Amino acid sequence: MSAPERFERIGATRIVADPGALDGIEAPDGGHLLRLAPDDLLVLPPPDRVDVADPYALVEPEAGFSAAWFDRSELPRLQALSAWEFPRRRPAPAQGHLAGIPVKMLFDVGGVLVLVPATLAHHLEERLGSQDRLE
Amino acid sequence: MNEFIEAQVALGWEQNLRSSYDVVIVGGGGHGMSTAYHLATRHGITDVAVLERGYIGSGNSGRNTTIIRANYGIPEAVRFYQRSVDLYSRLEEETGRWIMHDRKGLLWLVHGTPGTRNERARSIVNQAFGADTVYVTPEEVGEICPEVDMNAGGGEYRVTGGSYSPHAATARHDRVVWALAEGAMKRGVHVHQRTAVTGLLKDGDRVTGVMTDRGPVTAGVTVSAVGGHVSTLAAMAGVRLPIRTHPLQAFVTNHYARTFRPIVASAEMGFYVSQTPRGEMLLGAGIDSQPSYSYRSSYEFLSHCSLPAVTLLPFLRDLTVLRQWTGVCDMSVDMSPIMGYTGVDGFLVTTGWGTWGFKGIPAGGEQMAELIATDRTPELIAPFSLNRFKEDRLMFDPGSTGTTH
Amino acid sequence: MIDFDGTPVPFEEGDTVLTAVLRAGLWPWSGCLCAEGDCPYCLVTLEGTSYVRACRTPASDGAKVHSHPTDGYPALPPPTRTPTPGSAVGFEMIHCDTVVIGQGRSGRAAAAEAGERGRRVVTLDARVGREAVGVYAGPEVVARIPDGMARIFCEEVVVATGSAEVQPVCPGNQLAGILTRRAAARLAAAGVDLGRVVSIGAPPEGVEHQPARGRLARFVGDGTVERVVTLDEETGAERTYPCDTAVVGLGSGPRDTLARMAHGLPGVRAVGSAAGSLDRPPVPEAGVVCPCSEVTVDDLRSVWDRGFQELELIKRSTLAGTGACQGAVCMPHVRSFVAAGGQELPPSFTARPVVTQITMGEAAAGWYHHADRRTALHDEHLAMGAVMERSRGWWRPWTYGDADREYWAVRSGVSICDVSTLGKTLVSGPDADAFLERIYPSTIAPIRPGRAKYVLVLDERGYVFDDGLVCREAANRFLLTSTSAGAGHFEMWLRDWADAWGMDVRILDRTTSWGAINVTGPRSGELLSRLGDGGRLPSFMGHTRMEVAGFACRVMRMSFTGEISYELHHPASRSEGLWRALMESGADFDVWPHGLEVLEELRLEKGHILVGVDSLSDSTPRRLGHGWAVRMDKGDFLGRHAVARTSRMDPDRLLVGLEMDGAPPPQGAILRVKGDYAGFVTSSTWSRVLGRSVMLAWMYARDGGFGGDILIEGRPARRVAAPFYDPEGLRVRA
């Protein structure tokens, strides 16, 4: 039985721009890119600077997500709370509902980073925690 | 034999489908049957055929959760539904048939100040237009329904009050259809099951009857009373209706001793429940958000309806689910029915009954019959004519859009 | 030991409650037991849950079992106020390729075959406590498994549930001591002493019995079967067989409810006996057909003779098939009955979930209440003693305990309010201007960078469904605000229109990323100057970027409260710091937060509408008295046609401002003119600053006009033009 996860608000950069301009952006060292939509990119952690080849790009600090890291061994537990099947490729991004809460997930070899709207993070914490209690 | 076996109604089927009737009503649900019944009983018009593609009551009239109430949010609706509530309470006496009408009261609960204000407002407009809804405090809620957990969900859904409508009732859905069918048939109305309308007969712009899978039938007046399938039928007449069809689901538990009295609803939590005359607990919630004609039930529905129910009424937790089912509802954009003329000669509709039309069966049929007999729209349903969409007089009703139908 | 109605009953490893009770020499059930979960005869109440089948319940030590009432239905459980301890139900979602339901011969073969094809297979079988509950679209199979409930998502479902035995319908079929042949074999093998066994039809395997000859006529006995009577078809002679247990082998039919439930779903198929056909039973002549609803053959005849002549109508009029066994016992016989009336054997009626009767507690497992959102200041509000209310999908502070203090802090000092729930959306792009001109009914072009404009949001029907501000940040870049209620959909709605019109814009919802704190009151400027970075605060309806207490903010000067107000939009990660800095720095001004309750009073005094509270779903701008916010002299915009059309009609109702002496009438209070209904109040409050009640109300036209003396709750009300407070708006511009 693991302790209920604590989601922490994270810093990131959000870029909404012409899809072609987003294709050229590279992940910061040790960081991640999460393409939320063809014209919508999340960069973790926030890079010092980004160059986007779109004069109209919206490049904004993103403070709307909380995140927690789950070790690979916890994947079955998370999968059991999701009506869609996790991707098997690594690395792999995914978006959908986890325990009824909208999340974005970044799967890596060692586990998965789960991002949740900070306004809903307490629900996800509770729901993952209450599942522990049932086991 | 159990006491609930229908032991009275005798349905006198007419085998012969005539080629012409004064009035053809498409759809053998509650509204079609009630219109026929009232034509025969109130106006002596009996050269009438009701055409039903399945068996009578096979649509929503035989699938609904049978709540009869007048606690609506706008004067026009309160007046109309109160008329229906009154007719319902006399229907057993009038037809001599047991429809299991039971006036049990409806408790509509809220969980916060905004909701409390809304329920006060509801009780005001109800009382002003003839429905006996009152605002109730949490203490009064506890007296009316001791089963309610006032601190539901550990306080997250604490009950802050509600409205109570003593007039609210339930009745056995099938029996309403049968009692009306019998009454109509007895007076000479033809009811034809397994007779599907496949097209409309037209003379220029005028509708002159229907094409069925058993041949053409001409009619002085054709009335569409086909429930969730109205868009296709109206399209045949060249009428576009502001209707979208959405599934609505329900479920019952097994049978238990009948001790749970009122109908209990929480729109904020998203469910309602009552106990049927036979002792099943009957539960429902809001419509499926996706428009569809599918009659398939979903497990999601069972879950999302059960959770608030067991939270607010913890005793439900250990009851066993017996059966779930689905109907498809003709949802009008303003959540109010559409009755009467369509702008196409010879073609009338009674539709937009959505998730709330069972309670409207007696008054809906009564008023449609009067319209057909007198060729004038009665005052009670004038606000609900199709014209309102052209004239920007919509009947948006906050009292109708809740979870309880 | 299990406790059966107070009697201790021993059990052996592998026993069900049924076998244990029968082995103990008790036979508390009437009717022909099938011991396979099909019939409704062995129902018990287990630990407070009724309608549990004894044949499907493993015996366990200390289990409290009560027999099902023979007269009437079980009582509803008492109204427990707290959940039963240990009642939490496990839940999981499982993903696989193939679900095989039933692990008999054909089920095992199907599972093996799918395994060989490399499919991930999940098997279910009620006999090992893995019971399918229903097959749903997806396909999705819901099951009750030992750990709780499971929703299994897959590509194919194989229904291999075998066959169910046909039950006897004849007089005496409700006596105790009757078994199907498979039940007899199973119980005898488990060591149940069946005494003298007489068998009718196909004989039970491995059970010593006396075969009865002829066709089953009736069972005779007093409570328990004592004799079986058969009829010789040729001679018409009756034969009587004394017995302790009667065993019937009348054939079987497919146990195909799950397959029929899935009818038409791709990927679902039945195999083995579940795909077989029914051994059609003879037309029933007498006796109980449907034990759940106590329907006899006479009842069937009675409704048939009165015109109920098809399967569904018979079911609905007699209630046959609507009880706990969902027609498993009666349907073959009722179908046979209908066929005797000159029709073909009708198909079974629609199969509906559920096939395994889970509790509502189990059905609720894995589901959650609506997830209401919290702002970044949630804990801060709680720490200050706020009473929170759920408001349009958010938890918001309603009051901090002293409405008077909250109110006067705004009107005469400075107050802060968490308005993080406001919708906030950035739009940029070469088409940004053109896009917004088409979205909004106001002109966008005149808005200069650093300036803002109040706008309505209309749908295609010309009805107001939201309102907010358009703030121009630069030539092709805007910040849009919308109400808390609309925040969740606004970005999606904008994107839909941008797509539909092929507009080249970028759209980004900032609602959760940015917190927003409104600093309001005559001293708000002073407080902000103190905390600001030396930059100039914007003038009314202006906005700028500056640091406040070291936090980067977009500062927007507008007003909802009627006092000078600065909305500080900032990264939500900084909300707490900013909130505290404002509280600390404003201590000498007695800064104090206000909640929604007071905010609604403040805005009402200013006559500001709350969309969704004061507006109805068909509120045109004109009806709301907001015609000024629509410019018909600009190009096309959403709702323009509808507005043009409805403007040509006589107005039928208006949202009006009213005031009266004495206490405010409640929301919903009715306006009467000359005794007639003339509308209703949408918002009302006692105005602390004006010393009278003010309200907004819908007023209906009478005789084409809006005149006449208005009474509300019998008291006179006066029509006044809103705003009620500071009508010239001097305070907000100061």
Ligand SMILES: Cc1cc2nc3c(=O)[nH]c(=O)nc-3n(C[C@H](O)[C@H](O)[C@H](O)COP(=O)(O)OP(=O)(O)OC[C@H]3O[C@@H](n4cnc5c(N)ncnc54)[C@H](O)[C@@H]3O)c2cc1C
């Ligand atoms: C789950 C559920 C719960 C509900 N709960 C409530 C409630 O609690 N209270 C309430 O007041 N209302 C409730 N309703 C709504 C109510 O059931 C309906 O509004 C009402 O029954 C409508 O009656 P109707 O006669 O218009 O339609 P229906 O009863 O649907 O009848 C229409 C008939 O037309 C037939 N038909 C269709 N097309 C053709 C054709 N081409 N030719 C011939 N016949 C055709 C159909 O077979 C059907 O029998 C609920 C509905 C559902 C689905």
